[in-house]
Amino acid sequence: MSDSIESLLGYLSAEILGRTPFDLMPANEAARVGALFAAIAARKEPFRDLDHISVHKDGRLRHVWSNGMPILAPDGTLLGYRGLDRDITSRKMAEQELRNTKDMLRVVINTIPDLIWLKDLEGRYLACNSRFEAFFGATEADIVGKTDFDFVPCALAEFFREKDQAALAANTSVENEEEIVFASDGHREHLLTVKTPYRDSQGTLIGVLGIARDMTERKAAEQSLIARNRELERFNRAMIGREMDVIEMKKVINALSQELGRKPPYPLAFMKQTDGKSAP
Numbered sequence: 001m002s003d004s005i006e007s008l009l010g011y012l013s014a015e016i017l018g019r020t021p022f023d024l025m026p027a028n029e030a031a032r033v034g035a036l037f038a039a040i041a042a043r044k045e046p047f048r049d050l051d052h053i054s055v056h057k058d059g060r061l062r063h064v065w066s067n068g069m070p071i072l073a074p075d076g077t078l079l080g081y082r083g084l085d086r087d088i089t090s091r092k093m094a095e096q097e098l099r100n101t102k103d104m105l106r107v108v109i110n111t112i113p114d115l116i117w118l119k120d121l122e123g124r125y126l127a128c129n130s131r132f133e134a135f136f137g138a139t140e141a142d143i144v145g146k147t148d149f150d151f152v153p154c155a156l157a158e159f160f161r162e163k164d165q166a167a168l169a170a171n172t173s174v175e176n177e178e179e180i181v182f183a184s185d186g187h188r189e190h191l192l193t194v195k196t197p198y199r200d201s202q203g204t205l206i207g208v209l210g211i212a213r214d215m216t217e218r219k220a221a222e223q224s225l226i227a228r229n230r231e232l233e234r235f236n237r238a239m240i241g242r243e244m245d246v247i248e249m250k251k252v253i254n255a256l257s258q259e260l261g262r263k264p265p266y267p268l269a270f271m272k273q274t275d276g277k278s279a280p
Contacts, residue, residue, distance in 0.1 A: 010057030024054045044070050044078050063092040115212040123147045137183025164208045167195040190219045
């Protein structure tokens with residue numbers, strides 16, 4: 001028994017002589033690992049990186065990798081195992097932290113109302129969020145590994161691919177507007193789409209990240225505003241024309257009044273004729 005057991009689990013070698021590794025595991029873990037080890041021992045096989053949990057002397061749980069080689073008698077009888085244990089608790093904690101981070105990120109991107117997706121350089125999907133799933137009418141598991149040509153008409157797929165290539169060629173984000181139909185329920189949305197070249201942690205270009213925001217209500221509001229402005233322009237032109245007609249009529253009345261020797265009833269001095277004289 002190596003003294004390294006003290007650094008691993010806090011026990012002196014003398015304290016655990018006569019005990020099995022299963023005595024130092026939680027009960028459910030001992031049952032799980034015991035079943036695995038029984039099958040290995042029955043075949044008299046070596047084992048490598050057997051992942052299990054042991055209990056430190058102070059009560060803390062430690063994640064351990066065990067490697068072992070069978071010890072055989074001359075007649076082939078299995079006498080036991082000799083091996084090494086390695087504490088991988090820090091690694092397991094880091095892996096769990098990474099899983100927690102990924103889970104949190106997944107919650108965030110599925111909560112965002114935008115469509116989000118990631119493609120590789122060949123246009124194959126690597127990931128997407130739930131809003132994008134609704135667009136294709138398929139789960140992320142069914143989408144990953146496929147291309148746009150598997151889900152939308154050829155012309156639209158070619159349009160998407162063209163915009164992907166534009167982002168890669170520009171080596172920066174590019175924007176475009178597009179109208180799409182959601183396969184999940186058939187409704188239409190007008191989207192503002194931003195596509196950006198995507199690189200891994202080493203800076204290697206691996207694909208295109210896409211984010212599309214629903215602009216349907218904004219687009220409708222813009223069209224409504226344009227229509228109202230046009231109507232206002234028509235109204236203003238009509239009012240200006242009407243006002244000019246009234247002025248012309250007043251000028252005629254003023255002229256007739258002057259011919260009859262009367263004072264013109266309408267003051268139109270603010271208007272100037274082309275010859276520089278005041279209007280009647």
